[in-house]
Amino acid sequence: MTVDLLSRQKCSDCPIRHRAVCARCSPSELDRLEQLKTYKSFKAGDPILWRGDKLTYVASLVQGVATLGKTMEDGRTQMVGLLLPSDFIGRPGRAEIDFDVVAVTDVTLCCFQRKPFEEMIQSTPHIAQRLVEMALDELDVAREWMLLLGRKTAREKIATFIHMLVQRQHLGGVEDTKKDLVLPLTQEQIANYLGLTLETVSRQLGAMKKEGIVHFSDRRHFKVVDFPALQIATGDDSDGGMLV
Amino acid sequence: MTVDLLSRQKCSDCPIRHRAVCARCSPSELDRLEQLKTYKSFKAGDPILWRGDKLTYVASLVQGVATLGKTMEDGRTQMVGLLLPSDFIGRPGRAEIDFDVVAVTDVTLCCFQRKPFEEMIQSTPHIAQRLVEMALDELDVAREWMLLLGRKTAREKIATFIHMLVQRQHLGGVEDTKKDLVLPLTQEQIANYLGLTLETVSRQLGAMKKEGIVHFSDRRHFKVVDFPALQIATGDDSDGGMLV
DNA sequence: AATTTTCCTTGATATAGATCAAATCATGAC
């Protein structure tokens, strides 16, 4: 799901009230949700959920970064999603997940017990509708990533990854182009996200620094210096997927 | 979404009544859906929807096979989904799709105008819930495919693809193992689905024939001779992703 | 400050799968 930092700002407490389920909630519905709400914290590196875990709650990510990953028996791993603040974890109507959720940085979740949450959905169609939309958004992201994994070159993968970070971290203002962006993952994690090895990630990132497309102030903070070049390097249509 | 051929059999007319939205519909709700229903046919090779098309209807695939695909400017294409009978096309709450839907064989769709369909959802929460479940099912499939595209070898990809066809075409009975299965795609299409080239698909399929894992009676019909070997070749956990 | 650990870089080499090229095989059209 796309982060909508603007709407998140409306609520310093819990973004779920604005983005995930509550955009059209009445005061009484918000009250009910408020009562279900609890918080959980995880340290960087902690597993949040393992594959096969029973899902006893659904949650909204309030702070930090987490990854969704799948691992094969021999250790090969593929990340299948990246969770940033305001993203939603959970499968209403499903008891289990079949991937791991891991905290990359310290993470705070705003949790709702699954059962009462599902009961609430039954009586509030607009929440169910919102959940359909969110699931479809995620599906679009997953499919975009399938194109990346199946057909893009290493360079295009890295460029697309950076481009995505820009999209998800910008508040929309042009001013923000000047601010440093956060690279929330190690290069090994990026590799697992892009279906590459860490060496290839290092080499490609190195090349993009040399070519003056991006600039790193330190390992975790960077700026896009040449945005048009970045966009071209993604291999995507320049129109960004909008209608012709 | 997984094909559920068993439930499809309950209705020779339109599978959507049983699978996609109507499992828990009351007679009056079914009547309303009946009134919205129209059929559309497409010839093999016809585009059903182009990227950027306005979605005026949602639909259930009644007959045939269709693919969801993304194409880059330079012609590289990646399939992001395969539609078999009883699968659902459409994005309630979304006006556009950002991939192409193409009929691989002759296709019959059972269509519902999007607007009235969405209005109906508003008043029937269980349909919305069903749609959430379907979207989450699709998401699981997409993520499984991300692992395949990002980390599996050519051999594992082909084996997984065959394995998936078996899963989706079997009615569940052991007897069916004896019957021939349909390979609905050309090798080029398989390549685009697996992020490979057609030559690699041909070579790997050839090898699996030689090794006696599969047997082709003709180009489009095959049997799995050595199912355990197939399963091992997929690279997946033998427990099939069930809980530990 | 020293030490350990984790992360990143760089080089040399190997290889799976892509690419290029040509037959051969089906299948439907006429």
Added chain:
DNA sequence: GTCATGATTTGATCTATATCAAGGAAAATT
């Protein structure tokens, strides 16, 4: 039945990326 068109097979070669290996830089821990 012949032709034409697309689908498949097979071989030779190439190349992007993986793999193996080692050193260096930053961050965390003592």
